[in-house]
Amino acid sequence: MELDTVVVGGGQAGLALGHHLRRAGVPFAILDAYARVGDAWRQRWDSLTLFTPRRFSALPGLPFPGDPDGHPGKDEVADYLATYAAHFDLPVRLGCRVTSVRPGTAGGFTVDTSTGTLRARRVVVAAGAFHTPWVPEVSDRLAPGVTQLHSSAYRNPEQLPGPVVAVVGGGNTGVQIAAELADHGRRVVLAAPAIGPVLPQRWLGRDIFWWFSRLGTMRLSAESRLGGRIAAQNPIIGTDVTGLLRRVDRVGRVVDVEGDALLLADGGRRRVDAVVWATGFRPRYPWLEVPVLDPSGAPVQREGVTDWPGLYFLGLPWQRTRGSAVLGWVGRDAEVLAARLAEDRRLPAPASAVAA
Template sequence: MTHTPPRHHDVIVVGAGQAGLSLSHYLQQRGIDHLLLEKNTPMHAWRHQRWDAFCLVTPNWQCKLPGHDYAGPEPHGFMKKGEIIAYLEAFLVKVNPPLMTGVTVRHVKPTSTGYTVHTSAGEFSARQVVVCSGGYHEPVVPRLAERLPAHIVQLHSEQYRNPQALPDGAVLVVGSGQSGAQIAEDLHLAGKQVHLAVGDAPRCARFYRGRDVVDWLADMGYYDMPVDQHPLREGVRDNTNHYVTGRDGGRDIDLRAFALQGMKLHGLLEGLQDGVMTFQDTLKDSLDQADRVYNGINAAIDRHIAQQGLDAPPPSVYEPVWQPLASVDHTRLDLAAAGITAVIWCIGFKPDFAWVDAPVFNGRGQPVHHRGVTSQPGLYFLGLPWLHTWGSGRFSGVARDALYLAEQIDAAQCRHLPAKQAGTSSPRSASATPC
């Protein structure tokens, strides 16, 4: 019986989002044979897992994919969903990667010469593997969701599209991170009665002392700070992102202001019994802590301005415009009495790297690495939050990380080339850097 050997590539890249495409850009520059495997289509999450009114929360000038900086007319604006997709589609055309779509990677296993990659399209082998599938795989929905009344529509944030797609009635949004806060705002602006379960997400100003806060933080070097120099070290990877928005040219998201306008705020979700949702008595503390972070970031900008002797508008301190009243119970919500017809779960995702069969994960299922390089030779990760800096999982920093990994991959390729090939252009392309 004839055995067909597995298809071999020097490098297999799993995932064709901005991380995988960025890496392909640099691997092609070095003439390194590689193949991208994508279970859906390139940039699938941007096309299919964002709501209609979605826009960037960071200014357009931070879009710096390799060889593809933002070149539009609004560098300090915030691209909307359609514009983001067009920007990424143009990047895909530029990179023109070696790509197979509709291929699910089911198992990656180390071998004596590299890796075996089992997929829905058959078996491949590779000397090196780069996981570029992100860290947001399985939507988190609590088990109590199973006990909600059947008539209540339930969506995860990745499924939400617009207020018009929901039934008439009030909506409960659970979670106040970036997605939860922006979806709650989207519903609120559409005239929906919104109940929001507020978590421990911090917030920041959109503009302060005459500039976007992102511009100030960039000048202060925050976005170049490596994770091992951050005060929280690797713990920063577990932090919830600050809520703010680029909608309508950019503005703060102030949950207290929403409450003044009729949004109902609650604490952390706790339980469900007999049609009554219960919440922890954490609302005031959560709002206060978010404001402390907000004012703390602004105070750091104040210090920078003073130290540099810069001319800027005067400083300010946010003062709460609303406080939870002791006479109002923010810990209970009778779903029927409140007319709740939909619940949107905005409490994030958990990773699923079960298909990567290598001893490189911690107790929470997260890969252990340094700048994406693991202890398993030839196995790398790219595109994860704070892989190296704040921008690692974003358009602003993934190019730097991809270049670094391409250099590591190139060096490993050279170490394993036969002696007669080292320093030659074969089997590498003529444009490749000699080993």
């Protein structure tokens, strides 16, 4: 089957793009490996709540239901995405896992999936940036009796046995999970050599994202001086870090393990019953058989456009601005890309890089 545009990924980026492609009259299909729209959100930890209030959490054309100043939980987000896809009757093919995207012999792309093979003139990779959980190699040497999991597999404190739990990582995810574990009476070791600047959820009676919206923070480019500083600092939003540090044992960098103990850069050691590795993700596109990835596996692109004709990305952090990977702002990037695709469709098809 031949399509004009295939969008890989049916999360917020793919759905926002679908909305704008439909408005622009561009034929497309969205391929998503999950059984339901929004399942990627449903699989996150039970108490996860967005930083952004509902008024700043909507995709183009459909307000987020509920108190506009309240903050939705992860299941609310999942249900909203499913409602969005149904409301605009977007052509999402669920249970359709992409196994290969490669240049077509006559131009365009061949897209192999778990449900068959497609041909497409253009492909937009909207599969997000958080693919492969990363944990340090030392984790392999922890004693078998120590329960350990990556933050992507964390759901609630009941998963973790024993009174002493280490959380390794000082980003937003790490401090949120550490706070929840401390709230449930665990003795938390927070291994966080650096914690970014802390921003309150509310300031001068307004949500911090109200200020971000008014000040243009979410429209900052990573290439701007201020945008570059924000990107490098990774601020903590909404967590009372000062209060948290009074309730946990904060330590520095983990350099090794020995049995059931974490060995620290300062020579200290902490015995633990469980570890949550809040150590982030690495990009991984094993199915993308087009030479647009750097040695680390990250896409080489500028504002979503690659050097390979017809191949684009959407929803990457700082792809165009601070808001590029944020639910309530990804629609702006989607609109720009949809306009480009619509204009490209009116032009003669570019010669295949293979044919060239």
